[in-house]
Amino acid sequence: MENSTVTAYEFTPTTYYETGEDSENIYRFVQIFSIVVFSITFILGITGNGMVLWIAGFKMRKTVNIIWFLNLAVADFGFDALFPLEITEWIMDEHWPFGQTMCKVMYTVLFLNMSVSTSFLMIISVDRCLLIMFPVWSKQHRSHKTAWTISAAVWLTCFMLSSPYLAFFNIDHDITDNATYCIAFYSHDYDTYNMRYTTMLMVRFVSMFLIPFSIIVICYSLILFRLRRIRSLSRKNRPLKVIVTIVLCFFGFWFPYHIWPLLEVMDVEVNPTVDYVMFHLVNCIGFFNSCVNPMVYVFAGRDFKKTLFKSIPSYLENTLKEKEISETEHQFDQVAMETEMEAYSL
Template identity: 55%
Template sequence: MSIICYSVTFILGIVGNGLVIWISGFKMKKTVNTIWFFNLGFTDFCFCLFLPLHITEWANNGIWPFGPVMCKLVYTTLFLNMSVSISFLTIISVDRCVSIQCPVWSKNHRNCKLATSISVIIWFLCLVLSSPYLAFYNIEKHQDENISYCSDDYAAWINITTSDEWTFDLRNKAMFITRFVSMFLIPFFIVLVCYGLIAFHVRKSSRLSGSRRTFRIIIIIVLCFFSCWFLFHLMPFLNFMKIGMNEDLRFFMHHFADCLAYFNSCLNPMVYVFTGRSFKKVLRKSIPFLLENTFREREDI
């Protein structure tokens, strides 16, 4: 299931996010929206680039064949891209809400320079939040020295004894709480509030056209965000609360949660970008033009 899910996510994510990067970065005039979409597409594209390593890992029954350095790098990069992606989804929600609720302020202060500064701050903060994974992810070798697994090692730098179990448990809880609050609780609350305010404003203002379409997009955005990330954060929460579960069910739910979370990286282009009329207009014009040039070159040859 994981191999199929990762493969589908990789193909759709590379194509979809590649188009987002191409259109927002090279085909459209630089605006606040294109800056958001470019960063969102770029981080999701980078996220998808590492999926073949996970496909190889699970094709080898979970055995990690790429060594300790790649173990640290890959999982740190994955958590970095996940946190950056969620942060930009949240920023897009806030930006849309402010543009509708405070149009005058938005017109005077909303500019590319501010958007670029916010983007740099997001990348820096997410890098800081993801840096502990560089220390805690490591190779775990089993009885056969030729078999190793890449997993989180909260026992790093300490010799686990009875007296050190408290340190191990504290690190585990600290990483879970930080991830849950920063990557789900706060972003989901902000997204919910922002799109709730947008929906209320659209419903109240009969002058706004396309209200049904707006409501439909809002519902899709909130449902996709919740569906993709809820289970991913619920599973560690169940472990945190020490809630018992059948081992086979826990194994299945853990990998199903990862599949949903990873799949979010190829949903973003469809939900957040391709629903925009300007992006679809450029997409319709650009792809036929590219194909036409490609075919012409082949005919000349």
């Protein structure tokens, strides 16, 4: 690996052109693709998460379920709200016109909201698992106060994990093309740079993918096992479909995003052109997840055909509603199947 403080993941157009590849066409393709995907993500995310915020925040009683969904929507909405800055940056050939403070704030908030979003997906899966496995205990211990306390702890913890980006992200003026870029710069010393860069990548991978994904898989596996014992998965295997959708969405969006930068840490040799294209591709895939959750609420939470006969706001409200779990095993059996989507949907 070349002894340089600029990694493959802080490419600017200038550094990419210097590789001697067919850079102009490839860069323009990446530029247009990123602008299109970010624009779609922004429109869908602001619309979908805004609708969830409106319904969960103003039209529904604040149950524990609604508190989780509200926090998740706030995180995703805040993430989507940053896309106009990203789109502007791409339109200006990745030049950063918003100054150093916005550079630091934007990427810190970006990583904060990503971390919060994945954390609440994990918390929802744990809560659903406890609700199915231990209905009586959950009935006794699930409270608004506990939910708000957990929510505050999640935001605080995620902010602490994201706060180093306030120090690391800075604007850099490139005299070659007389442009300013917003990049992460960890140190002037090569060894210190690599150590900090690797540490941040590993913290991101463990806290935003490895731990949440492992817990999500374990929780939903336990839910499926419990349901098979209570009653066979009938009704078109709806719980199974929803659970598979949840797990595959989380893995499909976040695994490429986190694993690609780690290839450099593992000293995997990658062609610079492929590296540049793949880095931005996995970013687009990961970022698109922020607008997917409302879609999962609507389309995975009920039979798709039924959505044609309901308005999206009323449909989302229907999906988010939470039934009370009975204290008796006989009642639990009945309620669990009647409210399967409330227990399994995001």
